[in-house]
Amino acid sequence: MVANIVFDLGKVVVRWDPESLLAQCGIAPEQQTPLAQKLFSHSAWLEVDRGTLATSQAAxxxxxxxxxxxxxxxxxxxxxxxxxxxxxxxxxxIERLKKAGYSLYVLSNMGLDSISHLRNQSNFLSQFDGILFSAECGHIKPEEAIYQLLLREFSLEPQTCLFIDDSKPNIEAAERLGIHGIHHLDYRTTHQQLQEQLPHPF
Known part of the structure; x- marks a missing residue:
């Protein structure tokens, strides 16, 4: 029975829109998508997520x-x-799930600058019972080690966990360990799947 719900953050709980970000920085529309793909899939940016490079070094x-x-x-x-x-x-x-008695967790690939910003500027992280950021543990999704660390760190059994992420490979990696998954596309479909999969209403 699912008792623990694990959230990715980017594109799930918080906005992550690289093309819009590039537009705000003055990048021409026709360059936004290809440049975003190059910059945010580059090995240097992945090391920012892993916590081994500062943003300035990655640049x-x-x-x-x-x-x-x-x-x-x-x-x-x-x-x-x-x-x-x-x-x-x-x-x-998140607030409704918390009030319904579910334990809530964060599992997110995120660099130290972004982590610091969210902790300083947003109070929603206080709703979570446990938080695991990639840059603070040295592992990134979809590596198996980060899911194992989540389970070990918070004493969770995989079959009691439901993981919500916008990345299909991240969901598949969790499911290989016995964690239930929801591939997040938008709020409406995720809300519907939660209603179908959770044992208690919220």
């Missing part, structure tokens, strides 16, 4: 390898943390 590495303007890449990377605004409907859902 130097990625701009050099991709032949991009360093100042522009720094501007884009520095704009990430302030862009992570919570979705009001998801905050309401």
């Amino acid at each position: 130097v590495l990625s701009s050099g390898e991709l032949k991009l303007d360093l100042h522009q890449v720094k501007q884009i990377y520095q704009a990430v943390a302030p862009s992570l605004e919570p979705f009001p409907e998801m905050l309401s859902l």
Whole structure:
């Protein structure tokens, strides 16, 4: 029986829209999608998520390898943390789940700058019983180690956990360990799946 609900943050609880972020930094519309893919799938950015590189170091590495303007890449990377605004409907859902008696957790790939911003600027993290950020543990999804650490750190049994993430590979990695999963597409479909899968109403 599901008693624990684990949330990813980006694109699930908080806004994560790289194309809009690049637009705010003055990048032309036709360049936004390809540039976002290059910058945020680059190995340097993944190391930011892992906690082994600072954002400024990642900007130097990625701009050099991709032949991009360093100042522009720094501007884009520095704009990430302030862009992570919570979705009001998801905050309401989290509050209702908490009141219904479910234990709530965070499992998120996120760099130290973004973590610091959320902790300083948002109070919704206080709703969670446990939080595991990639940059604070040295592992990133979908690596098995981060899911194992979540279960061990908070003494959770996989069959009692339901994990919500916008990435299908991240969900599949969790399911291989016996954790239930919901592939988040939007609030409406996730809310419907929660109603179908949870044992108690909320």
